[in-house]
Structures are given as C-alpha cells and as structure tokens.
Amino acid sequence: MTLIVRTTTKLVSPFMVTYAAYLMLYGHLSPGGGFQAGVILAVSVILLITSHGYKRVKRKFRLKEVSLIESASAITVIMLAIAGIIFGSFFYNFLRGGEFGSLISGGIIPIFNIAIGLKVGAGFALLFYILLRWVESD
Amino acid sequence: MISLMVALPLLFAFFLSLISTFKLDKKFAKPLFIAGSLIPWLFLLISLKSSPFYEIVGGWSREGGIEIGLNDYNLYFLLAELIVFSAAALYSLKYFTNNTGKVYALLLLMHAGLIGSFISKDFFNYYIYMEIASVSAFALVGISEEKHAKTAAFKYLIFSLLASYLFIFAIGIIYLKTGYLNAELIKENLIITKEIDIALVIAFISLILKAGIFPLYFWLPDAHAKAPNPISALLSGIVVKSPIYGMLLIHETFSVNANLMMLLRIIAFASVFFGIVLMILQRNVKRLLAYSTVSQMGYILLSLSINSTLGVIYYSFAHSLFKSGLFLSAGALIDSQKSKNLKKLTYRGEPLLMVSILGLSLAIGGISPFVGSYAKNIILKGLTDYWVYLFYIANVGTLTSFIKMNYYLAKPKEVKAKSRSLYKALSFIMMLLTLTFGIYFGAEIKLISDVLSIGIALILFVILKRFNVFEIELKPKFERSMKGIAEEINFYAGMFGIVFLIFLLLSFF
Amino acid sequence: MIDAEITGIILILIGLYGIITKSNLIKQILSLNILSIGVVLFFVGTGYVKGADIPIMPRAKVVDPLPATLMLTTLVVDVAITALALALILRIRGEEK
Numbered sequence: 074m075t076l077i078v079r080t081t082t083k084l085v086s087p088f089m090v091t092y093a094a095y096l097m098l099y100g101h102l103s104p105g106g107g108f109q110a111g112v113i114l115a116v117s118v119i120l121l122i123t124s125h126g127y128k129r130v131k132r133k134f135r136l137k138e139v140s141l142i143e144s145a146s147a148i149t150v151i152m153l154a155i156a157g158i159i160f161g162s163f164f165y166n167f168l169r170g171g172e173f174g175s176l177i178s179g180g181i182i183p184i185f186n187i188a189i190g191l192k193v194g195a196g197f198a199l200l201f202y203i204l205l206r207w208v209e210s211d
Numbered sequence: 212m213i214s215l216m217v218a219l220p221l222l223f224a225f226f227l228s229l230i231s232t233f234k235l236d237k238k239f240a241k242p243l244f245i246a247g248s249l250i251p252w253l254f255l256l257i258s259l260k261s262s263p264f265y266e267i268v269g270g271w272s273r274e275g276g277i278e279i280g281l282n283d284y285n286l287y288f289l290l291a292e293l294i295v296f297s298a299a300a301l302y303s304l305k306y307f308t309n310n311t312g313k314v315y316a317l318l319l320l321m322h323a324g325l326i327g328s329f330i331s332k333d334f335f336n337y338y339i340y341m342e343i344a345s346v347s348a349f350a351l352v353g354i355s356e357e358k359h360a361k362t363a364a365f366k367y368l369i370f371s372l373l374a375s376y377l378f379i380f381a382i383g384i385i386y387l388k389t390g391y392l393n394a395e396l397i398k399e400n401l402i403i404t405k406e407i408d409i410a411l412v413i414a415f416i417s418l419i420l421k422a423g424i425f426p427l428y429f430w431l432p433d434a435h436a437k438a439p440n441p442i443s444a445l446l447s448g449i450v451v452k453s454p455i456y457g458m459l460l461i462h463e464t465f466s467v468n469a470n471l472m473m474l475l476r477i478i479a480f481a482s483v484f485f486g487i488v489l490m491i492l493q494r495n496v497k498r499l500l501a502y503s504t505v506s507q508m509g510y511i512l513l514s515l516s517i518n519s520t521l522g523v524i525y526y527s528f529a530h531s532l533f534k535s536g537l538f539l540s541a542g543a544l545i546d547s548q549k550s551k552n553l554k555k556l557t558y559r560g561e562p563l564l565m566v567s568i569l570g571l572s573l574a575i576g577g578i579s580p581f582v583g584s585y586a587k588n589i590i591l592k593g594l595t596d597y598w599v600y601l602f603y604i605a606n607v608g609t610l611t612s613f614i615k616m617n618y619y620l621a622k623p624k625e626v627k628a629k630s631r632s633l634y635k636a637l638s639f640i641m642m643l644l645t646l647t648f649g650i651y652f653g654a655e656i657k658l659i660s661d662v663l664s665i666g667i668a669l670i671l672f673v674i675l676k677r678f679n680v681f682e683i684e685l686k687p688k689f690e691r692s693m694k695g696i697a698e699e700i701n702f703y704a705g706m707f708g709i710v711f712l713i714f715l716l717l718s719f720f
Numbered sequence: 721m722i723d724a725e726i727t728g729i730i731l732i733l734i735g736l737y738g739i740i741t742k743s744n745l746i747k748q749i750l751s752l753n754i755l756s757i758g759v760v761l762f763f764v765g766t767g768y769v770k771g772a773d774i775p776i777m778p779r780a781k782v783v784d785p786l787p788a789t790l791m792l793t794t795l796v797v798d799v800a801i802t803a804l805a806l807a808l809i810l811r812i813r814g815e816e817k
Contacts, residue, residue: 353808353811369739376732380762698743701742
C-alpha cells in the first residue's frame with residue numbers, strides 16, 4: 074500500500090493497544106470486558122498485516138510467540154477457576170472486598186478479563202496467520 | 212466436585228496445544244492425552260456416593276447461577292459417554308501418526324464439551340457445551356484423508372449451525388415469556404401460551420436435525436462414513452445422543468402439545484423404515500453403519516413420543532455401546548485390509564473379531580439377553596394396538612440388514628495382513644460390555660420370540676437375495692465440484708424449510 | 721421506533737433465503753452470519769425496557785443485562801465457525817485443482 078497508509082497505521086496501532094488495555098482493566102465498572110478487548114487487540118495486528126504485508130509482520134510477531142501467549146492465558150483461566158475450589162466452590166470469587174465502584178473491587182474479575190483478552194487477541198491473530206499462509210500476496 | 216469433570220480435560224487440552232507449538236509432540240502427547248480422557252472416571256466414582264446431587268457454579272443462588280447436577284436422568288448418558296470415549300481414545304493412540312498434538316487437543320475438547328452438555332440443567336449452558344462438542348466434531352471430520360471428506364465436513368457444519376441458531380431463537384422466546392433459563396425455575400412458574408408452543412416446535416425441529424432423524428438426515432451418511440475410524444465411532448456413538456438429552460430436558464420441563472407428539476411418532480417410524488431400506492442397498496460398510504444410526508435414532512424418538520423416558524435413557528445407552536463397538540470392529544478390518552467395500556472385506560481368519568461382530572449384530576437386533584432386548588422391551592410395553600405390529604416388522608427388518616452385513620463378511624477371501632491386537636481387544640471388550648449390562652439390568656430370556664425373529668429375518672434375506680436386490684446401485688444425485696456442493700446445500704436447505712413449515716402448520720390445527 | 725424483535729425475525733428470514741438460493745459457497749456463509757445477527761438482535765431486544773439506563777449499579781431502572789451477556793457467547797461461536805468454514809472452503813478448492 075502507499076506510504077501514507079503505511080505511516081498512518083504505524084502511528085495508530087499503539088493507541089489501539091492502549092484502548093484494549095483500558096477495556097480489559099475497567100471491564101467491571103463500565104461497558105467492556107475481556108472479549109471486546111481481545112478483538113481490538115487482534116485488530117491492531119491485523120491492520121498492520123493489511124497495510125504492510127504478511128511477511129513483514131510475521132518477522133516481528135512470530136508465530137511461536139503468539140501461540141505461546143494463547144495457550145498460556147487459557148491455562149491461567151482454568152487454574153484460576155480451579156483455585157476457587159479451595160475457598161468454596163468452583164469459580165468462587167475469592168478476592169472480595171474493596172469499596173464499591175473502585176478499581177480493586179472486582180476480585181478475580183479483572184484478572185479473568187485480562188487473561189481472556191490476551192487469549193482472544195492471540196487467537197484471532199493466529200487465525201489470520203494461518204488463513205494467510207494459503208493466500209500469500211503482498 | 213462434578214464441575215472438575217469438565218475442567219480437567221479442558222486443562223489437559225490446553226497443555227497439549229502448548230506442547231505442540233514447541234514441537235515436543237513425540238514424548239509428552241500420549242501420556243497427557245490418556246490422563247485427560249480417563250480422569251473423569253475418578254470424579255464419577257466419587258460423585259456416585261452422594262447422588263442425586265446438584266451444584267450451582269460459583270456458590271450463587273439458583274436464580275443467578277448456572278446449575279449442574281447428576282441424577283438418574285443423566286447418569287446413564289454420562290456413563291455411556293465415558294465408556295465410548297475411553298474406547299475411542301485407546302483406539303486413536305495407534306491410529307493417528309502425524310500432527311498428534313493438535314488432534315488429541317481437539318479430542319479432549321470434544322470430551323469436555325460432551326460431559327458438560329450431559330450434566331447441565333440449564334438450557335443455555337446445555338447449548339454452549341453442545342456447540343463446543345459440535346465444532347470439535349466438524350474439525351475432526353475434516354482432517355480425514357479420504358476423498359471428499361472436507362465437503363462432508365462443510366455440509367455438516369452448515370446444517371448443524373442452522374439448527375443451533377434456531378435452537379437459540381426458541382430459547383429466546385422461552386426467556387421472553389417466562390423470565391428464567393433454569394429448568395427447575397421454569398417448571399415452577401410455567402403458564403403455557405401460544406408463543407411457548409411455537410418455541411417448542413422450533414426447538415424440536417432443530418434437535419431432530421442435529422440427531423439425524425428421517426426428513427433431516429442428509430448430512431449424516433457422508434459425515435459419519437468419511438470421518439477417520441475412531442472419530443466415526445465417537446460421532447455415531449455419543450455426539451448424536453447429546454440432542455436426545457436436550458429433547459429429554461424439554462420433555463421433562465414443559466408439557467408438550469399432543470399433536471406434536473403424534474407427529475413425532477409418525478416421523479420416528481418413518482425414520483426406522485427408511486434407514487432399514489437404505490441399509491440393504493449399501494456396499495460400503497461404514498455407510499451401512501451410518502444409515503443404521505438413522506434407523507436406531509428413530510427408535511429413540513419413538514420412545515420419547517410415547518412418554519416413556521426410561522426407554523429413551525436405556526435405549527440411548529444400549530445404542531452407544533453397540534454402534535461404537537461396530538464402528539471400532541469395522542475400523543479394525545478396514546485398517547488392515549485397506550478397503551471399505553463389503554465384497555472385499557472378510558473376518559474369516561480372525562476369531563475374536565468374528566465373535567465381536569456377531570455378538571454386536573445380535574445385540575442390535577434385540578436378541579436377549581443382550582442389553583438391546585431390555586431396552587426394546589421397555590418401549591414395547593408402552594405401545595398400543597397396531598403400532599406393536601409395526602414395531603415387530605421393524606425388528607425383523609433390522610435383523611435382515613445385519614444378516615446381510617455378516618453374510619458378506621463371512622465369505623472367505625484372500626487376506627493380506629492381520630488386524631492390530633489393540634483394535635481386536637477393544638471391540639471384544641465392547642461386546643462383553645453389552646452382554647454384561649444386559650444381564651445386570653435383568654433382561655429376560657425369550658427364546659421362542661428370538662428364534663422366530665431370526666427365522667423370519669433369514670427367510671426375508673434369502674428372498675431378497677433371490678431377487679438380486681443387493682445388486683442395485685444408487686447413483687449420487689449431485690456432482691462433486693464446488694458448484695455442485697452449493698446446489699446440494701440449496702436443495703437440502705429448501706427441504707428443511709418445507710419440513711419446518713409443515714411441522715408448524717400441522718401442530719396447530 | 722422500529723421494534724428490535726421484528727427486525728430480528730426479518731433478518732432470520734433473509735438469512736434463510738440466502739442459504740436456499742445462492743449458489744456460491746462464500747455467499748452461503750455470509751447468509752449464515754446474517755441469520756446469526758438476526759438471532760442476536762432478537763434476543764437483545766427482549767431485554768429492552770423503554771427509557772432505562774445501562775446496567776451498572778447503582779441506578780434505579782436498568783436494562784436487563786442477561787441477554788447481552790449470553791449473546792456475547794453466541795457471537796464468539798459465530799466467529800469461530802466462520803473461520804473454520806472459510807478454511808474448509810480453501811481446502812476444498814485446493815483439492816479440486
């Protein structure tokens with residue numbers, strides 16, 4: 074794509090990652106949450122793929138690292154759920170407390186949102202990598 | 212504690228996908244896979260001590276939480292799932308040779324999804340786990356290396372998804388009218404209105420498509436025949452039983468319209484006879500067993516439509532055991548003799564496989580004391596006047612088609628290699644399980660009616676052979692290019708639309 | 721104002737029409753997507769209360785949050801299925817050549 078498109082997407086991508094991080098952390102206080110943040114995180118990588126080409130992006134965000142983030146965050150979610158058993162029942166919210174409406178009042182919910190956001194983002198980016206392997210173009 | 216039955220296979224599935232990115236497949240994949248598939252047995256045995264039992268995930272109250280439970284409705288479904296999956300898992304240890312980490316991860320995801328759908332008592336939770344199992348099933352059908360396997364996976368995908376979205380639409384209408392999604396709470400606050408009746412008809416149609424019963428069976432023969440051998444056993448054995456559990460849940464919570472029940476009874480008998488007729492005309496052994504699944508699902512729907520829930524539970528349990536046993540035995544033969552045509556396969560040199568296939572064929576025909584006869588007796592007690600004669604004719608028909616399969620398999624032909632001993636041992640174990648459960652449930656031995664059925668079936672078989680019915684060839688109706696696949700989907704979706712309209716009109720007049 | 725539930729049902733019927741008549745595989749997947757969006761719209765519309773506020777405490781009259789949460793899961797299933805179907809179409813085309 075032309076120089077203007079490439080420079081603009083390079084400048085806009087980090088801000089999308091910041092927006093995704095805001096959605097992940099404030100998911101229990103305002104509209105947002107894990108899945109939505111994950112989609113935006115994935116779009117920030119896919120925008121770079123459509124403007125710069127698949128080969129160049131693959132050199133920076135390697136396949137193995139993306140796959141590692143996906144599996145590791147999925148394991149974190151299930152370990153968090155199983156850890157709730159020690160305190161009560163499966164998926165119990167064991168970090169209650171904190172004042173109503175502040176950032177820390179969610180318990181395990183922000184941790185869960187972060188893990189889901191990373192998994193969904195890595196998952197969608199991985200999906201695009203694999204589909205693009207078949208349709209190589211630049 | 213029962214929620215761990217679902218969480219641990221999921222955990223092992225993610226560990227498997229982690230090690231498959233680092234290419235450590237050879238060393239660690241198999242132990243992790245076996246651990247993930249056999250751990251739920253431990254939790255089942257622990258939970259049985261305090262059954263019946265329910266648990267709300269997270270410790271919330273019933274209005275705000277997801278309820279899961281284990282009582283006498285789901286126990287046999289869950290037991291069948293664990294037995295069939297353990298057998299298929301041991302079989303697939305030797306069957307898959309490349310990409311093993313990813314295939315095992317998909318199998319464990321299917322396991323977690325099936326267990327989750329059988330223990331749920333909440334409609335939306337049941338839908339989600341059924342979707343997890345179905346998506347894994349689509350991918351697993353697609354990895355087979357046969358010709359046109361990916362076409363079969365695509366057709367399965369489109370139709371199964373059409374049904375899922377209609378099921379969610381029906382649940383949406385139920386939520387709109389009652390305000391709850393939990394089965395117990397809906398039962399307490401139920402007032403039947405016309406919209407809930409329409410929602411029940413839509414839900415039944417979508418579950419009939421997912422279970423592969425007569426007018427909506429079109430995806431089943433291709434998908435079950437072209438999948439890899441252990442996956443076929445899983446699909447025909449237990450993945451088609453998950454919609455049956457959904458129908459049971461709906462039947463227990465709502466009181467269904469009487470017109471709809473009569474319509475379901477007619478469809479069930481149509482499915483049984485259609486399956487038998489098409490089984491007689493098949494030459495490919497896996498397609499024959501797939502049409503047999505269409506036929507037997509008709510028996511289960513028949514049992515539901517005469518309000519006999521015990522019949523549904525025991526017949527599903529029995530059918531899972533024998534269908535998966537037959538697919539595993541057929542897989543053992545196909546693997547070593549490298550052909551699927553009935554005229555080229557034989558079990559002459561292998562006594563263990565011969566006993567297993569004969570035993571399983573007798574079980575599926577309803578001969579006592581195998582477990583099939585116990586289930587058929589329960590259904591028979593609920594039928595009245597002329598339906599009983601149709602039932603006897605259907606039994607004789609099933610026996611005839613299985614006599615056909617055994618006749619071709621018993622002819623001596625030249626054999627290049629022997630089957631693997633792991634496969635032979637697994638199929639023999641499945642046959643022993645059908646015999647053991649039959650005796651444990653207390654099936655009565657009815658020698659005279661069994662001998663009479665086998666006698667009439669043999670006479671019918673000889674008559675059909677004399678008229679050369681077995682030489683008729685069925686031609687495929689649509690061509691196999693990409694445009695052909697699209698036209699096939701158009702035709703069958705149109706048929707689905709017409710059946711849908713007919714159901715809606717006939718249930719309400 | 722147009723009712724969300726009626727729009728949902730119209731979208732479902734449009735999606736069904738697309739699967740029955742279009743003879744291109746990718747158009748059939750797109751029709752399935754339209755069908756799923758129709759179902760999501762119907763379900764979200766059942767929770768709407770006229771003139772109410774977003775469901776984060778403490779507010780007096782709130783929209784029902786349960787359907788929106790359930791539909792999130794349905795959307796995830798939809799995205800995964802579209803990706804799987806597109807991968808299968810690529811493979812079918814590759815085999816045909």
